Each structure stands twice: as C-alpha cells, then as structure tokens.
Amino acid sequence: MNADYQNAEWYVLTLVMPADISEELLDELREYTDRDLVQLAQPESEHTWVELYFDQLAAAKEAQAACQDWPFPIHATAVRHCRSRDWEAFWKLHFKSRPIGDRLFVIPDWESRPSHANDRCLLRIVPGLSFGTGEHFTTRFCLEMIDRLAPPSGPCHTMWDVGCGSGLLGVAGAVLGMREVVGTDNDPICLSQSADNAELNGVAQRTKWMTGDILGEESYGSFDLVCANLFASLLMQAAETLWQATGRYLALSGIREHEVDGVADTFLALGAREVVRDGDGEWAGLLFERVTQ
Numbered sequence: 001m002n003a004d005y006q007n008a009e010w011y012v013l014t015l016v017m018p019a020d021i022s023e024e025l026l027d028e029l030r031e032y033t034d035r036d037l038v039q040l041a042q043p044e045s046e047h048t049w050v051e052l053y054f055d056q057l058a059a060a061k062e063a064q065a066a067c068q069d070w071p072f073p074i075h076a077t078a079v080r081h082c083r084s085r086d087w088e089a090f091w092k093l094h095f096k097s098r099p100i101g102d103r104l105f106v107i108p109d110w111e112s113r114p115s116h117a118n119d120r121c122l123l124r125i126v127p128g129l130s131f132g133t134g135e136h137f138t139t140r141f142c143l144e145m146i147d148r149l150a151p152p153s154g155p156c157h158t159m160w161d162v163g164c165g166s167g168l169l170g171v172a173g174a175v176l177g178m179r180e181v182v183g184t185d186n187d188p189i190c191l192s193q194s195a196d197n198a199e200l201n202g203v204a205q206r207t208k209w210m211t212g213d214i215l216g217e218e219s220y221g222s223f224d225l226v227c228a229n230l231f232a233s234l235l236m237q238a239a240e241t242l243w244q245a246t247g248r249y250l251a252l253s254g255i256r257e258h259e260v261d262g263v264a265d266t267f268l269a270l271g272a273r274e275v276v277r278d279g280d281g282e283w284a285g286l287l288f289e290r291v292t293q
Contacts, residue, residue, distance in 0.1 A: 011060035015050040015067060016075045026050070027231070027256075029074075033063050055189070100140060101147030104172060109200060121175050124200050125168060138253040141278055141285030142169050142227045145251040149225055150176035156224035160184070160245055162214055167194025167207070169227045174203035182220065184212030214238040222247045232259040236266045243270045246290055253285035260284040 015029075029050070030037055038051040054060040060079040067074055097107035097114070105120035107113065113122055149156040150173055157179050161170030164183030171194070174181045181203075183194050191209045198207040212218065214230070215238055226246045228235060232255045235242070242250060250272065255263050257279050264274055267288050276287035 010081075011054045011057050012080050013052045013054065013060050013064050013067075014077045014080070015052070016047055016077060017050065018073055019046055019048045029067075031231070033067070101144045103176060104143060104147045106143075106168075106172075122201075123168075123172050123175050125166065125171075125197060137280045137283045138229050138255075138285065139168060141253045141283075142229050142251050143172055145249070145276070145285070145287050146173050146225070146227065147176060149249055150178055152177060156248060158223045158247070159225045159227065160220055160223040162212075162226065162228035162242065163230050164194050164209065165190050165229075167197045167209065169229065170194065170207055170209075171197050171201050171203060173225070173227075174198065174206045175201050178225075179206060181207045182223070183207065183209045184214070184220070185209075186211060186213055214241060220245050224248045225251065227251045229253045232256060232263050235263055239266045239270060243267060243272060246272075246288070248290055249275075250288040250290075251285065252288070253283070255284045255286065257282060257284050260286065 026037060026039070033052055038053075039048060052060075052063060054063070057079065064079055097105065097111050097117075099105050099117065099120060103121050104123055105113075105117040106123045106125060107117075109124050146159070146169060148154060151157055156173075157177075159170065159173040159178050159181045161167065161173070161181060161183035164170050164185045167183055167190075170181040170183040183191075185191055185194070188211070191211065194207075194209045195204070198204045198209070212220070214228075214234065220241075223245055224247045226242055226249070228238075228242055228251070230238075230252075235252055235255070242252075250267070252263065252267075260277065260279065264277070264286055267286075268274065271291070272288035273291050274286060275289045276285070278285050
C-alpha cells in the first residue's frame, strides 16, 4: 500500500433507511452520489445503514445535504472522520480468503497462504475505497471467466479491465498468465490502488493502469478478453466501444436479473454470440464470443 493511501484521511457519510429498501433504490443512490456503498445491517433490525466514503469534507457535506432533499425515506446522519487504519481494521474483520474457479485463490495481504491452496494461483488484495474483493456475485462471475480463459489452458493472452476499481480483475488476469493487461478508470484513487495491488502480486510489469472514460471517444485497441463489471445502462451505452475492443471474448456483469435480456440483445445485435449466462437470482453475468469466419 503506498504512503499516500496509508496516511489518507476519509470522511464517512452514514445513511439510515428502512431494512426492506429495494436494491433498485440503492442503485439509484449509487448513481445519484457517484459513490460505491457499504451496506451494514443487523439481524431483526427495522433499519439498514449505508456508508459512503469521501476524501474531501466538502464533498461529504454536499452529499449529506443532497440526500436530505431526496424524496425517499432516508436520513443522512452527521459526517464522521475516518483514518485509513480504521478502514483497514474494518476489512480485517470482513474480508476472508476464498477459492474462485479452478485455479485462483483470493486472499487478503494480512493472511498466510493456507496449505489447501498450494496448487492455486494466489491473488493478494489490500481492499480500499474502491472495494473489490471478489465476494459479490458480479465480481466473482468475472473472476471465474478470467480463470477459465487465461493461459495456459485458455486462449486469452491480453485483457482490458474496464472500470478497474481496485484492479482485482486485471491483476487476476496477470496472475493467471495474461502477458498484457490494461485497466482503465476515471478515479485516480482506483488507479493508484490497482497499481499497488499489481505490485503486491508481482505483476506490475505486465499491467498498465490508465485514466479512461468508456463513453469517451478514445480507442483502447483490441484485446483477447474484455471484462466490464458496470451498470447495465452503462454497458448498453458503451456496447459498440466494448465490442469493438473485443478480439475473442467479452465478460459482462453488474447486471440485474431483470435487465439481462436487454443487455444480451444489445450485444447480440452487434454480432456477439452468447456462450455463458449465470445469475444468483438478483445479479447476472454474460460471456460473449466473437465468431470469426
């Protein structure tokens, strides 16, 4: 972890809302605040708590005022100060190691490799404000597709991690044997942490982290595998860019079950062939293949 992140100061806005609040409303809140959410709940409680993290006090205060004007049953509490070491303590309680796919083993940096993972590729992660840890179905789906398609057993040697966050997907690709991985995000904190995670796993020379906007006009080249774990609406908006960059396979997630048909149809219309569709009843993932004549 770099010194800038280790010594960083964060500001936490906590929102209190009914326990039965819908996932659709939480998605709206993510888009409204342009922040990832940490949702906390207690058994039998009538309320749930959502935390949003900011690196500037003014931004946290602005979000607090905006949420108080929202026409939904949400109460924004006072903003509290949070040092990085407090954030790290939270993750040490909540993030545990786990096998994913046939070859990968995701593990926090503070744990030692267990003996039952000796035959797996180790992916060490230091979680941060960009969150990715592989626990959520959407991230796990993409990791499973990377595990399936990376060499030596898979055909993909280059990869684009779109909206890389903590760099979990891109670093996984490199750890599993991809010779070239490019990760893009519009958040400098995400890019910094992605670089840290690549260095931590010894794959910095095979990864490149760049500022990028999937809805912009820049060209990213062609990759054997493109992975995008984004909102369904953004996937459809960026469909032509994503498909143009896909040399062989395109893995998509971050999709609600009721949205998966619409996302699939968008890419099928571009000539993609659907080869995998999976879901957990709430979230879904898709894998497409480029069919060459």
